[in-house]
Amino acid sequence: MSATPSAAFHKRVTPGGWAAVAWGLGIVFTALLRMRVPGQEGPEVLPGFVILRWDGLLMLSVGTLLTLRGSALLARRPTSALNHLLVAPVIASTPLGVTAIPFAQYLAVDVALYAIAASRPGREARRALLLAEGLLVAYLAVRALCGWPAGTTGTLAVALAALVAWLLGRSEGQAREYAERSRAQAAEQAVTTERLRIAREMHDTVAHSIGIVALQAGAARRVIDTQPEGARQALGEIETASRETLAGLRRMLGALRTPGTDAQERPEPGPAASGSTETSAEVRGLPEMPGLGALDRLAELTGNAGVRVAVRVAGAPRPLPPDIDLSAFRIVQEAVTNVVRHSGAGSCTVTVDHRGPDSLAVTVEDGGPVPGHARVNPGPGSGYGLTGMRERVAVLHGEFTAGPRPGGGFRVTARLPLPTGDTTP
Known part of the structure; x- marks a missing residue:
């Protein structure tokens, strides 16, 4: 039998409704205690003489009305509702002829x-517990001061039951607060992760092309008077790199502005839109989602900027998961960009090592600055490039190292673990 209908019913009944049901069950239980039921020689509790009179029935009716009123207010005004619910058992216990407020009347x-402990702030919940326990103590104190018998043991049992109910509600409230905080933190973390991903993609897409543009612009400025043809060629490379960068930015911004649209499915602007007869960025430059297969094109573009890139492959290439393929390329691209912008080196070497049975290793190293070779940015750089590479490797649970080489120059190495199904050459 499915539990769905009962769960739905539980959600439809409000806490005030459950309080009213509890009062009704308590009245029924109180009546059964004072009646002879089958299997018993007599009632377990002798009915008080007042309960059989009109004034006793009136007190029970007043207690019931107060409970119904308190149940109706429980969701909107819990403090006022609790006051009604606390007065009701005191009035209803009077005609029963008991020495303490019975458990049934306190349900x-x-x-x-x-309900209050589960849904209200901690201070309000603690105040409600103090009121409920204080009423029991006050009831016993009044009976003792008046010289009447006081049921201390029974009152202690009722007080413990109230404490248990409060603790259960408080536990549920804290669990709900923790779940809400966890959801909020997860959403915030997802936003942060997406921002970092976009920042890395923007950095990787733009930084390399801008570095090439800066190098070519500097070269054109130096030879524009003595070698017009060389300056014309440099300006052509600048135009090409600039168009590729703009096309990449348009694709990325289009994907961000259009929910559910893959950037790869968006058409490239045609010649009429770009004002040029050049082919698209996918043909002239790098593909939208590049992998290690685009390293030769990356080396060609970087070579045009004056930094020779030698690509070496160790071991037999194997099919790679798309995320690892893209991350490996982006790491190489960023490392080569750092060589172009900051090292002053005339060449660098990219090594892709497929020989590891369960990992892929990529290394980019240069031999240090070459006298007379221009740097795009002679300063130390912002550090975003190394941070982005380290983040990419950390997401894939790999290993990343970057630092000066013993013989001069700089080396970047990333080792990316491969899934089990992709380790066979």
């Missing part, structure tokens, strides 16, 4: 304590 209060 509605227990339900209210649970």
